[in-house]
Amino acid sequence: MSRAARGSCHMDTARTDTFAGALRAAIAERGLGLERIREHLAQQGVKVSLATLSYWQSGRSRPERRSSLAAIGHLEEILALPTGYLVGLLGPPRPRGRWLKRAPDRTVPISALWSDPDQVEWAFRQVDTSSDERLTRLSQHDFVTVGPERGERSIRSRHVLRADADGADRWVVLAHVDEPARHLPVLAPLRHCSLGRLVTHPAAGLVVAELLFDRALRQGDSIVIEHELVSRPPYPPALACGRKFRLPVREYVLEIAFDPLARPVDCVQYRQVGGTEVAHPVEVDAGGSLLGVALDFGPGSYGFRWNWPNPR
Template identity: 35%
Template sequence: MPTTASNTTATSSATATRTSSATRSTRTTADPESTATRLAKALRTGPFSLALRLAVRQSGLSLDRLQSHLHSRGTPASKTALSYWQHGHTRPERPESLLAVSTLEEILGLDPEALTSLLGPRRPRGRWLHHRSGTLPPDRAWARPDGLARALAHLDARPEFLHHLSRVASHLTISVDADRRLHSITHHHLLRAERDTDRYLVAFRSDHPTGPLQLPESRGCRPGRQRADDTTGFRVLELLLDRPLRAGELTVLDYTVLPGRLPDAEHTVRIGQAVRDLSVQVQFAPGNLPARVVRGYRRSVGEPDTVAELWVGASRTAQLTAVDPAPGIYRVRWDWS
């Protein structure tokens, strides 16, 4: 909260008055710079409430003026709502509230999505009330986030676009062929739109890129554009939804990716935002079982894995499963000797 100096204490000392005035002048001069620095950091790291509060402070606008500006632009929000958003008591989740936040970004002179990108998924309700919270930003999820940013830029997108659809449930089946190469990855996702959108962006990375990804089949979507950053091995795939989604709507997507028979001996899944459940099944070809399969988890790329062995069952399948998984990096790795 902004603080103001008390004006209730009077003094008859001219020296004290001059000193007090000088102090107030110094504070007035220093505060905008301090606020700007804190705002820049909050816009990078959050939380939303702090970023909004600092942006409002820097603008010099009262809640009355903000409310008036929002109303005149057709995206009204009450003073109570604005106050609650600033102090973290509530956060905007309904479509009309998200539109008001987008308008606030313009009124406050911020970049588009500077505030909305900090909101993350909707707060869990009902049976999901105790779901783990948190996010995994790109600079903690990937060793070379600059490559991801460049690949996304070719699609006129930024890293936060990856979260316009959040995963409620995510199930993957990895197929490893008789030549010990990663043959296909089948995805089954239950997704929720965090804002109005008509596409889903998916990021892939391999140390052995072999060219464009192939999608032989899909349901709920169809392949769109595909862009790569060859230096870092990133490839971003655009999936066009069967129908546009409004914020809060759910959809199911099924699609199979053929990555080009990669020699990779692992598959990694990054959970950037809260997910109800996650499963990764790796199925091996008959007569070609690995000597060992392990699962790993780490909170970010800069931390070591927590590792545990996985059993390969009669169906030649190893499974990583998690309910309410914490945001982080999940990995299944197999060794042939």
């Protein structure tokens, strides 16, 4: 793409007063996915991970290292932006080391951990997320069942939460189906909560819902809530299962129970933090389950992946 083609991008100025907003708007205008942008950069000899690109456009992080700043000029060319446009929105480097007096922020934008943050951001804008950062995640437990046809049948979740400020009154659930052509799961509140606003985006395979607490919490109050996501046939094929955390959790437990007729092979437990993944092989236990426990984890992603022995 020639630099003469730059400047043809028309963007909403309300979204382009920051580097992240400008990058998101330009990507949307060009209609390019992050994977495609990564490939374009790689062709120019610039290596940037998908997670890094996602963090940049969501505002979780910004390019500051010399190698990252060198990639911005190529991004401007790929996105048909004027030379220096994105660089000019970065401003001065953020303070580091002993000059950074406050504790590091351990949060990320809600959409930062997803491959398509724009769709996730749209979905979350339809619900009330104001309680999210008022709640400490003391414990979260997901119990997943996989049926004999190797499909994901259900996910039952239990959350132990503590309010860090008055007024927290809901928990927001997001579920994603990898194959949007499949039916979206049905959400069922089970304990100490009821269904509030429910938003579905079948084309993106997304379900977002508010689980309203029995009462608004005061600072220091704790609550246990449970809900279940039930899949509908034809069940989505199960090849992986995990959870994304934008805020830290004290304890996360993930159990996956496989039907005796559907025993996976080549199982891997993974954890991804800051765009770096660490994975190691694990085995299904004698009862046909995988069990993972993460302590003081997040932000990041945690879960299992596996294969099936023979195609059906």
